[in-house]
Amino acid sequence: MALSNRRSLLFLALAVFFGLGAALAARSYIAELGEPPVVVAPEVAPVVTAAREIAAGRALTPADLDVAEWPRDLLPHGVMGDPRRLVDRVVSRSVMPGEPLLESGLLPEGTDAGLPALISAEHRAVSVKVDQVVGVAGFVQPGSRVDVLATLRNTTEGNFSNLILQDVRVLAVDQTIDRARDGEPKVVNVATLEVDPAEAERLVHAAHEGRLQLALRGPGDDAKVPSLPVMAKDLMGKPKARPRAARGGPSMQVIKGTSVTSEAY
Numbered sequence: 044m045a046l047s048n049r050r051s052l053l054f055l056a057l058a059v060f061f062g063l064g065a066a067l068a069a070r071s072y073i074a075e076l077g078e079p080p081v082v083v084a085p086e087v088a089p090v091v092t093a094a095r096e097i098a099a100g101r102a103l104t105p106a107d108l109d110v111a112e113w114p115r116d117l118l119p120h121g122v123m124g125d126p127r128r129l130v131d132r133v134v135s136r137s138v139m140p141g142e143p144l145l146e147s148g149l150l151p152e153g154t155d156a157g158l159p160a161l162i163s164a165e166h167r168a169v170s171v172k173v174d175q176v177v178g179v180a181g182f183v184q185p186g187s188r189v190d191v192l193a194t195l196r197n198t199t200e201g202n203f204s205n206l207i208l209q210d211v212r213v214l215a216v217d218q219t220i221d222r223a224r225d226g227e228p229k230v231v232n233v234a235t236l237e238v239d240p241a242e243a244e245r246l247v248h249a250a251h252e253g254r255l256q257l258a259l260r261g262p263g264d265d266a267k268v269p270s271l272p273v274m275a276k277d278l279m280g281k282p283k284a285r286p287r288a289a290r291g292g293p294s295m296q297v298i299k300g301t302s303v304t305s306e307a308y
Contacts, residue, residue: 087112089124090143097138099186102156103129108144121146133160158235161214167243168214170235171250173257183234183257187213188265190258191236193249206270207245210260212237 094109101107108126122143123129133150154160162168173183183189191208215235234257238246249255 085114085116088115088118090118091123091126091129093138093140093142093144095140097134099134099136100157100160102131102133103144105130109141111141111143113143119143119145135160158215162237166237166239168235169238169243169246170233171246171255173231173234173255183213183216183231183259185213185215185219188260189213189236190260191246191249192256192258193253194256195249195253203272203274205272207249208236208238208242209267210265211242 089110090113092109092111094107097103097107105126108129110124110126113122122145129144129149132152133154133156134144134148135150136148138144138148150160158168189211190206191211192204193207194202194204196202213234214237216231217233236246246255
């Protein structure tokens with residue numbers, strides 16, 4: 044019985060010894076790690092953002108504006124924190140919901156909303172009549188880039204077609220400066236193009252003397268390509284050379300029905 048008690052006391056002592064060793068080892072490990080880092084919340088600042096989609100050329104209203112908190116270290120250049128300073132300012136480009144409104148995306152104070160706000164410096168807005176064909180089956184929308192082709196009739200050189208303008212921005216279709224959200228084609232009657240004064244002269248003269256056709260460009264395609272006028276004979280290929288008599292002797296034309304040949308002797 045005494046032997047059994049001594050074994051129990053021995054196991055108990057060993058358990059206490061290993062327990063104390065584990066506690067000391069854990070304490071030492073925690074001490075080496077040091078104090079847990081203190082997480083500091085980043086300093087934030089108010090930023091005015093768009094509460095909904097805003098089309099280019101529109102004047103901002105209180106309903107267009109929202110305020111969000113952004114980390115101060117990540118603020119874009121030109122942001123504003125007071126929405127009252129932005130009311131009645133005109134945006135120069137389309138803005139998506141949640142996007143911060145930057146000074147670089149706004150027109151100068153006092154600028155009127157609408158089409159005039161979209162015209163670049165030293166450019167003009169010229170409207171031309173279009174139909175379903177000229178307007179590329181209704182796929183030309185505000186913001187599209189187009190080439191302008193003109194077909195002129197009864198000129199001294201005959202009828203011909205020519206590419207008169209390239210990479211022209213469409214400012215509006217009919218009286219709409221907003222791009223269709225669904226992307227569906229819409230047949231319109233008038234397209235307003237942004238051109239410089241020299242291009243405006245070419246466009247107006249071509250519209251008066253012939254017929255215009257718009258060619259829709261793909262996104263990011265701003266290449267200018269060389270072009271030559273095209274006449275009806277250019278579409279028919281080169282004319283066949285007439286048969287000629289061999290040089291050095293007399294010849295005679297032989298007519299058989301509608302066929303005319305020349306034979307040399």
